Amino acid sequence: MITRMTDTTFDILVIGSGPGGYVTAIRAAQLGFKTAIVEREHLGGICLNWGCIPSKALLRSAEILKHGRGAAEFGLRSGTPEPDLQRIVTRSRTVSKQLNGGVDYLLAKNNIAIIWGEAAIESAPGAGYGEVTVRPPSHSPRQPQHAPPKGVLAAGRYRAKHIIIATGAQPRVLPGLTPDGKRIWTYCEAMVPPELPRSVIVVGSGAIGVEFASIYRTLGANVTLIEALHQILPMEDAEIAQIARRQFQKQGMNILTGVKVVGAEATSTDEVSLTIETLAGDRSTLKAERLISAVGVVANTSGLGLSDLAVALEDGPGYIKVDNVGRTNIPGIYAIGDVAGPPMLAHKAEHQGVICVEAIKGLPVSPLDNTKIPSCIFCHPQIASVGITEAQARKSETEILVGRFPFRANGKAIAIGETEGLVKTVFDANTKRLLGAQLIGGEVTELIGTFAMALEMNATVDNFRHTVFPHPTLSEAIFESALSADMAALHL
Structure with a gap:
């Protein structure tokens, strides 16, 4: 039994409470490990609060709007529906809050201690206990925020036999395309717009980019989708991507492929100018009220103390190197989910975390095969x-x-x-x-x-x-x- 306000020593300590982290902690507790989880911002991580879940709520509103506008095709008479942006955003935040509370419930149900703050690994467990220092969060949570659950452990020093890093990833920033939260957005700002922009440029046509392009186009914005490669959805089958391109263009999207982003500049209080360059070197300028940068993510590894411990990272991308059950090169330290590299998917993180703790327990496991992990994109x-x-x-x-x-x-x-x-x-x-x-x-x-x-x-x-x-x-x-x-x- 964990005494939440006094315990400082655990069998397993998980850093990060996103889908990978909290599922890993739950499975660890089910296997009899005394378990704690460290979180600096909100339970459920980016996925439940600013990613997978609230974006799907927005997409559902857009989908219903689309169906409503096509009601006559199904023999229905009704007025033409119009989006109420604030109610759409409020609903998505309500959905997020509900699931955020659900994670708190599951952690409490499984007697998992929650430590609120930012973690740094001071020493590796090796054959004994490793030490983790937890500091108060260095920044305020994104707005709107969910309050930390009651009864959590405070910042301080903690010990654990096994330390699992599940800190996820954050938006990648291209040179010359630094988000300012006003005219140049990441997915976080795009999730809670104060008003519907009349025009939006989306840079990057991966899953995040095409989902937001779908949302804003359906809501009525003029959308331009930019991709550096010659194919949108570059990770998908070329035939499928071509069908998607035709459908997006049929919906009124402007799509530009094979162009490089040179830079963006706010030209007024309500406009951003984007300079692009073709492979031939020709430059042109696009203007819109808002720009969404959706050019991928980078692993959250800073501040964890990994370099001092000589934890190996992948050259270039900077992901933590792990084997097929999540072990790093340092005994007693593990990594799962986005911080351990692609595919950057919540369900991959969850499955990887379960494999990791079951391997720690000594159970027979089937190592994760990335080729068998399904990918879903919720555009239309x-x-x-x-x-x-x-x-x-x-x-x-x-x-x-x-x-x-x-x-x-x-x-x-x-x-x-x-x-x-x-x-x-x-x-x-x-x-x-x-x-x-x-x-x-x-x-x-x-x-x-x-x-x-x-x-x-x-x-x-x-x-x-x-x-x-x-x-x-x-x-x-x-x-x-x-x-x-x-x-x-x-x-x-």
């Missing part, structure tokens, strides 16, 4: 993928079968008005084993889990063929895409 249309793409398979000189099934041939998609989509599957031609799947369309983020399990189970075309998928559902496109790979699709 949604995008989801798992495994390797067609291009990756061909690069490895694997002989493959590729299946495709468009949503326009799926009865449920036609009925709900979501016909712009595709399920693409990649199989090994010799073993017929699934290698990867890439999807775009309505609710495909709810379908990708089937493919993730299929990859884990080494499913083949025949496994899909002999599985009965319910009708009428979007999931039938999974079945048909697999059949298509074997030249046996029934509805094409």
